[in-house]
Amino acid sequence: MKLAVIEGDGIGREVIPAAVEVLDAFGLELEKVSLELGYARWERTGSAISEEDIATIKGCDAVLFGAVTTVPDPSYKSVLLTIRKELDLYANVRPVKPLPGITGVTGRNDFDFIIVRENTEGLYSGIEEIGPDLSWTKRVVTRKGSERVAEYACKLAKQRKNKLTIVHKSNVLKSDKLFLDVCRQVASSHGVEYGDMLVDSMAYSLMMRPDKYDVVVTTNIFGDILSDMCAALVGSLGLVPSANIGEKYAFFEPVHGSAPDIAGKGIANPLAAILCVKMLLEWSGRGKEAALIDRAISYILEKKLITPDLGGVSTTAEVGQTVAKYV
Amino acid sequence: MKLAVIEGDGIGREVIPAAVEVLDAFGLELEKVSLELGYARWERTGSAISEEDIATIKGCDAVLFGAVTTVPDPSYKSVLLTIRKELDLYANVRPVKPLPGITGVTGRNDFDFIIVRENTEGLYSGIEEIGPDLSWTKRVVTRKGSERVAEYACKLAKQRKNKLTIVHKSNVLKSDKLFLDVCRQVASSHGVEYGDMLVDSMAYSLMMRPDKYDVVVTTNIFGDILSDMCAALVGSLGLVPSANIGEKYAFFEPVHGSAPDIAGKGIANPLAAILCVKMLLEWSGRGKEAALIDRAISYILEKKLITPDLGGVSTTAEVGQTVAKYV
Ligand SMILES: CC(C)[C@H](C(=O)O)[C@@H](O)C(=O)O
Ligand SMILES: CC(C)[C@H](C(=O)O)[C@@H](O)C(=O)O
Numbered sequence: 001m002k003l004a005v006i007e008g009d010g011i012g013r014e015v016i017p018a019a020v021e022v023l024d025a026f027g028l029e030l031e032k033v034s035l036e037l038g039y040a041r042w043e044r045t046g047s048a049i050s051e052e053d054i055a056t057i058k059g060c061d062a063v064l065f066g067a068v069t070t071v072p073d074p075s076y077k078s079v080l081l082t083i084r085k086e087l088d089l090y091a092n093v094r095p096v097k098p099l100p101g102i103t104g105v106t107g108r109n110d111f112d113f114i115i116v117r118e119n120t121e122g123l124y125s126g127i128e129e130i131g132p133d134l135s136w137t138k139r140v141v142t143r144k145g146s147e148r149v150a151e152y153a154c155k156l157a158k159q160r161k162n163k164l165t166i167v168h169k170s171n172v173l174k175s176d177k178l179f180l181d182v183c184r185q186v187a188s189s190h191g192v193e194y195g196d197m198l199v200d201s202m203a204y205s206l207m208m209r210p211d212k213y214d215v216v217v218t219t220n221i222f223g224d225i226l227s228d229m230c231a232a233l234v235g236s237l238g239l240v241p242s243a244n245i246g247e248k249y250a251f252f253e254p255v256h257g258s259a260p261d262i263a264g265k266g267i268a269n270p271l272a273a274i275l276c277v278k279m280l281l282e283w284s285g286r287g288k289e290a291a292l293i294d295r296a297i298s299y300i301l302e303k304k305l306i307t308p309d310l311g312g313v314s315t316t317a318e319v320g321q322t323v324a325k326y327v
Numbered sequence: 328m329k330l331a332v333i334e335g336d337g338i339g340r341e342v343i344p345a346a347v348e349v350l351d352a353f354g355l356e357l358e359k360v361s362l363e364l365g366y367a368r369w370e371r372t373g374s375a376i377s378e379e380d381i382a383t384i385k386g387c388d389a390v391l392f393g394a395v396t397t398v399p400d401p402s403y404k405s406v407l408l409t410i411r412k413e414l415d416l417y418a419n420v421r422p423v424k425p426l427p428g429i430t431g432v433t434g435r436n437d438f439d440f441i442i443v444r445e446n447t448e449g450l451y452s453g454i455e456e457i458g459p460d461l462s463w464t465k466r467v468v469t470r471k472g473s474e475r476v477a478e479y480a481c482k483l484a485k486q487r488k489n490k491l492t493i494v495h496k497s498n499v500l501k502s503d504k505l506f507l508d509v510c511r512q513v514a515s516s517h518g519v520e521y522g523d524m525l526v527d528s529m530a531y532s533l534m535m536r537p538d539k540y541d542v543v544v545t546t547n548i549f550g551d552i553l554s555d556m557c558a559a560l561v562g563s564l565g566l567v568p569s570a571n572i573g574e575k576y577a578f579f580e581p582v583h584g585s586a587p588d589i590a591g592k593g594i595a596n597p598l599a600a601i602l603c604v605k606m607l608l609e610w611s612g613r614g615k616e617a618a619l620i621d622r623a624i625s626y627i628l629e630k631k632l633i634t635p636d637l638g639g640v641s642t643t644a645e646v647g648q649t650v651a652k653y654v
Contacts, residue, residue: 070498078498105534106432123466128502133470135502139450143460169548171397171405175455175462199548200555207432207534207559221496221526225552228527232534 001284002031004060008038008079010258011268011316012066018270018320019064022296023277025324026289033060037079038068039258049079054086062280063087063251066273067258080253084119089244089251090145091152092117093279094227096210096234099271100298102310104235111210111233114160116153117223118179119244121145124220139175141219146179150186152245153217157192163214166196167222179219199226206230231255238268238309241275243283250283252276266315269307271297274323289327296326328611329358331387335365335406337585338595338643339393345597345647346391349623350604352651353616360387364406365395366585376406381413389607390414390578393600394585407580411446416571416578417472418479419444420606421554423537423561426598427625429637431562438537438560441487443480444550445506446571448472451547466502468546473506477513479572480544484519490541493523494549506546526553533557558582565595565636568602570610577610579603593642596634598624601650616654623653 007016023030035053042048048071057063068079083089093116098109127138157164166183170176180196187194197205199222205212206226210233218226231237237256244251254272262268274293281290299305305322306312314322334343350357362380369375375398384390395406410416420443425436454465484491493510497503507523514521524532526549532539533553537560545553558564564583571578581599589595601620608617626632632649633639641649 081499107434123496124499128500130501130504132505135468135505137466137500137502139464139466141462169450169551172408172451172548173455173464174457175464177457178459178462200551203530203552203556204558204564207556221499222552224496224527225530225549229530229534229556232531237531 001029001062002033002060004057004063005032005034006037006063006065008066008068008258009040010067010069010260010263011256012038012068012258014263014266014268014316015254015270015273016064016066018316019273019277021320021324022274022293022327023064023280025327026281028286039071042071042073048076049082054082057083057087058249060249062249062283064276064280065251065253067254067256069258069260081124083251084244087246087249087251088120089246089249090118090120091149091245092119092223093156093243093245094223094230094240094255095279096227096230096240098234099239099301101301102235102239104233106207106210106233108210111213113210113213114156114215115223115227115230116149116156116215116217117227118145118149118217118219120220122220139173141175141178143178143182146182147186150183150217153183153215154187154190154192157215158190161214162192164192164194165202165213165216166194167199167202167216167218167226168196169199169222171198176219183217202226203229206233227255236269236309239271239275241272241279243276243279245283250280252280266317267308268316269309270316270319274320292327293323296323299326328356328389329360329387331384331390332359332361333364333390333392335393335395335585336367337394337396337587337590338583339365339395339585341590341593341595341643342581342597342600343391343393345643346600346604348647348651349601349620349654350391350607352654353608355613366398369398369400375403376409381409384410384414387576389576389610391603391607392578392580394581394583396585396587408451410578411571414573414576414578415447416573416576417445417447418476418572419446419550420483420570420572421550421557421567421582423554423557423567425561426566426628428628429562429566431560433534433537433560435537438540440537440540441483441542442550442554442557443476443483443542443544444554445472445476445544445546447547449547466500468502468505470505470509473509474513477510477544480510480542481514481517481519484542485517488541489519491519491521492529492540492543493521494526494529494543494545494553495523496526496549498525503546510544529553530556533560554582563596563636564599566598566602568599568606570603570606572610577607579607593644594635595643596636597643597646601647619654620650623650626653
């Protein structure tokens, strides 16, 4: 396996080295390629990502990504969105699961679900027009786009409790009927038990009854909003990883951003990045190694070998070292 | 003042009479016009709302609305959306404030903010095309639409802590730059202190730090999602009212739906509907009467003269009677 490693900006440069240390500890056969992308790179060269970078990434099987700071240039195209598009990463997968001993804003820890977000269309179509008095964006739903993300979600559901919740707003967006219908068809063809929810009711329900869900599938921006919201259930944006999955490639990134305010201090929590390594291992069929990361995280949480945000005194690097040693 | 009263379906037929009893107790000069709209009406006549109904409503100053059940007919146009559009109700106002002694999922009660949602455009433009393989909806942002909702939000802010948070997704939707820019201009021209947040970060932040906000202004569907989510902060969808405000008309509705599962049992909680009466009184300049409703609600909560969902044994009608007697 060939892995592109992109630290990016801010705390990306701290949490990714910690996560790589954990990955290295498994001694897998793995070739790593480092790329510098993002804000600092833009300052230096005038471009945050180039054609050449994309070619390099396409020469790899997977990407481990930290975070990039948004470039203050109106013509700037997001590095993240560029890569998602170029690699056709159609499913954005965000597990929402409590960590041992950590509770989020609701104090409950009886939930374990995964949000699967369509990652290539919807409001991210890029089809838009900007004017001084009127601007618009086209929200696009296709059968193909809906089908492949539904297939992915159903495959996940079959490995879990076999339950799928389809989230949409088809009472207002008649275009969402296509998404809903396709998801229903796919779920039924796989024998997956399914139900559906309106996105507004779902936002409420995820806060009130997060224990009710197993796999949730939804369109692009609804998944964006709901998954950030659900980080509050887990306790912090610093604790949730994500995977962007395509036919050929996979891309792993913590949900948090580059956090310039705490960057460079060695206090950034690397757990989301380390959980990205876990997702990478699962994706590449190394379930045993992935499970070991869970055990290592339980261990450091129990022993309080954690960063200040969780009440510990460890540095980012120390957390990486402890987890690496454990596995 | 002439008030259209629309109970609608399900528990709308129970909570609205209770709310009307409270309104009547003030002995204001007020002419009421009842309309039957919604599912039951559709079953009876084949139409959920007619041109004539709209003319009747336009002959009134304000509307008190319960809830309607969605009609299972693909050509059905939502009663709610029809009225919002016909009356040009451009600001959807949803206060998020704890009730005395009731805590929501986070257990905190140190927040008091208002979500002002643009209510006429965005993804609710109705401009869409549906096909078997591709469907789309146009998300429209106009200067005029953004300006008037921003004006409304700023007026509210000036009566409160003078703080406005503009919620958008302009890092992806370049069309949202228009909304953001216009809101900034309006806030600045009113001397309102403002900041902005991306909608995904905001969903997270509202759960983590709801105490940080005063007035929140956002586009249509973001407001839809965030305001339902925030009902979990308050404790229940059954406790949050909303106002839809236009230049000429105002329309008040509880955020909850028709809840067919509990309809007809006399157990529906009328507090959201009663809080709608409070908003109606505020809108018509009767601040003293509005404040009296707050005191009455504190009283019934303290004495546990409340419906079963809140741990009481009162019926919907009894709660209405107690509040009416108090005021
Ligand atoms: C940074 C932004 C373009 C991105 C998105 O909107 O998808 C982010 O919020 C995410 O969820 O990965
Ligand atoms: C019923 C539906 C059309 C409506 C909306 O989406 O605006 C509702 O969710 C609301 O928030 O009032």
